Amino acid sequence: MDPLTDEYPELSNYLYAFNYPVTNIDVDGLFGGDAVQAAIAAGEVFKGAKNATHFATVVGHVTKAAKTSTRIWGAIKDVGSAPEIVAGAAGVIATAWTGVGAVVGGVAVLHGADGFAAGIRQALTGQETKTFTERGISDGLQVAGVSKNKADLAAAYGDAAISIVLTGGAGAIKNIPTVVKTANAAKGGQTIIGEGMKRVSVEAAKRPGSVILNNMPKFTGTADQVTSQMMTYNRQWILQKMRSGRSILDIGLDATKANPSIFYQMEQNMMKNY
Amino acid sequence: MVEDLEYIETVKLYYSFLETEFGLSKVNETINGNAFYDVEFKDKERVISISYENIEDHLEVIVFMLQNGKMPDYDDKKKTLHLKQLNRLVMAKASKEEINLNAEYFAKYNAKNELERKLLKEAKELRLCLKHFNELF
Numbered sequence: 309m310d311p312l313t314d315e316y317p318e319l320s321n322y323l324y325a326f327n328y329p330v331t332n333i334d335v336d337g338l339f340g341g342d343a344v345q346a347a348i349a350a351g352e353v354f355k356g357a358k359n360a361t362h363f364a365t366v367v368g369h370v371t372k373a374a375k376t377s378t379r380i381w382g383a384i385k386d387v388g389s390a391p392e393i394v395a396g397a398a399g400v401i402a403t404a405w406t407g408v409g410a411v412v413g414g415v416a417v418l419h420g421a422d423g424f425a426a427g428i429r430q431a432l433t434g435q436e437t438k439t440f441t442e443r444g445i446s447d448g449l450q451v452a453g454v455s456k457n458k459a460d461l462a463a464a465y466g467d468a469a470i471s472i473v474l475t476g477g478a479g480a481i482k483n484i485p486t487v488v489k490t491a492n493a494a495k496g497g498q499t500i501i502g503e504g505m506k507r508v509s510v511e512a513a514k515r516p517g518s519v520i521l522n523n524m525p526k527f528t529g530t531a532d533q534v535t536s537q538m539m540t541y542n543r544q545w546i547l548q549k550m551r552s553g554r555s556i557l558d559i560g561l562d563a564t565k566a567n568p569s570i571f572y573q574m575e576q577n578m579m580k581n582y
Numbered sequence: 583m584v585e586d587l588e589y590i591e592t593v594k595l596y597y598s599f600l601e602t603e604f605g606l607s608k609v610n611e612t613i614n615g616n617a618f619y620d621v622e623f624k625d626k627e628r629v630i631s632i633s634y635e636n637i638e639d640h641l642e643v644i645v646f647m648l649q650n651g652k653m654p655d656y657d658d659k660k661k662t663l664h665l666k667q668l669n670r671l672v673m674a675k676a677s678k679e680e681i682n683l684n685a686e687y688f689a690k691y692n693a694k695n696e697l698e699r700k701l702l703k704e705a706k707e708l709r710l711c712l713k714h715f716n717e718l719f
Contacts, residue, residue, distance in 0.1 A: 505618040506633045506642060507656045514653070524615030531583055535637050538617055563657070564664055569638055 499549040501579075502559030503572040511559050519554070521545050535570075542571050546578050556582065584636060584697050586613040592698055593621045593632050596691060596705040600630060604712050629653065630708070634697070641697070643704045645711075647719070665704055668711040671718055676710055684710050 497517025502508045512520045527537040549556060558579060561572070590611055600606040600623045609629075610622040620633035629646040643665035646653055654661030688706050693699040711718075 504642075504656075505614065505635055506620060506631060506644070509612070509620075510646075510653055510656045522612075522614050524617045526586075526615045531637075534583060534616065538615070538637060564642075564666075565640065567638065567640070569635075571637075 498555050498557045499546075500557045500559065501546065501572070501575045502562070503569045504562035504565060507562050508559065511557075515557075518557070519549070539571065539574060543574060543578065546575050550578065550582050583616060584619075584634070584695075586616060586619055589619045589634060589697070590621060592701055596688070596698075596701050597621070597623070597632060597708070599687070599705075599709055600712075603709075606630060632701070632704075639697075641700050641704065643708055665707055665711065668718070669707045672707075672711045672714045675714055675717065680713075681710065684713075 497519060498515060499519045500508055500512050500515065501520075502511065508520050509522065512518045512522075521542060524538065524541060527534045527541075529537070556579070558576075561568075590613070594608070601608065604625070606623040606625045606628070608621065609624045610620065612618070612620040612622075612633075616636055618633065618635055620631055622632075623630045627648055629648060631642070631644045631646065633644075634641050645663040645665070645668065647661040647663065648654070649661065656662050659667075684706055687709065688702060691702055693702045
């Protein structure tokens, strides 16, 4: 039974996100809200935070407003979690699943997402919402005999400390230039991608058994048609390699190239989902 | 769009000085659909690659300094020498007369399109760079 039925008798129990699932979001089934507006609001606060002076003003306004609404604190949780997710993702992408960087980056993404989701739930429902991390710390302390209030307070500080460590850690680790996905390496040689066909072929020559996109068909048509066909072929090729489970080595950008490669950009986008 | 054979033939023509003057041999011709073409020349110490990415319209002339007969890392700036970088070093050393004489050598070629003009320009630069190569490295 929906616990908010009495408060909103005009709304059906079976309604999701006010029947506008494209623009609205309802994280826990209690209350739908405008996801786009929430994102814009978070973005505005985040933009403001780039400027230190403006940041102080923003914090002042937000703190005043927050005294009257727990929803604002939910938005703040999101703003605080977003950099953690970004830093974590950067750590994962830069280190591409190879080791410590990937683990810390992955944990940062998960922890940031936990905070972000809790922020959205709180912003939409107006109910104080703990992250799963906070809940875990608080429950653990209470089991150890600490009072609920003290355990909650310690959990909030502990969660914040984890965010700071993970954001900084993932950010620092993103500079390690290792970009290999090593999972399932036993399934065959590496597939190598990167910017610059010559550069990729030089790398492949050093790695026996490695595979690169070196068997493109000869496409016909106008320049735009050929580009489009090549892009489709390249996309299908990388998709096939991803599905095969082979490890993929991404050697990254070519620092000597003035213009970015549209094909490598597409490959990078595909790899984000790998 | 440039056709593969047209590219290969033009490179063989404009860069024939690599074989006739500097003793390199043509070792590889790579054609990857109509996306990428590459012609490689080699001697004991170097591989010279003249490659072109068709869609990106990206021509790259590179001198790879071999390490124990093997190709160096592409990103090794001391062993993978891009012509642009070599040319900057050589232009500081070459006299005007030398530059003019070099240009005269290529006067026999008539570039028909933009890519051929680029190939010709880089062939001129490469020849001058190779003449000064031992002074640089």
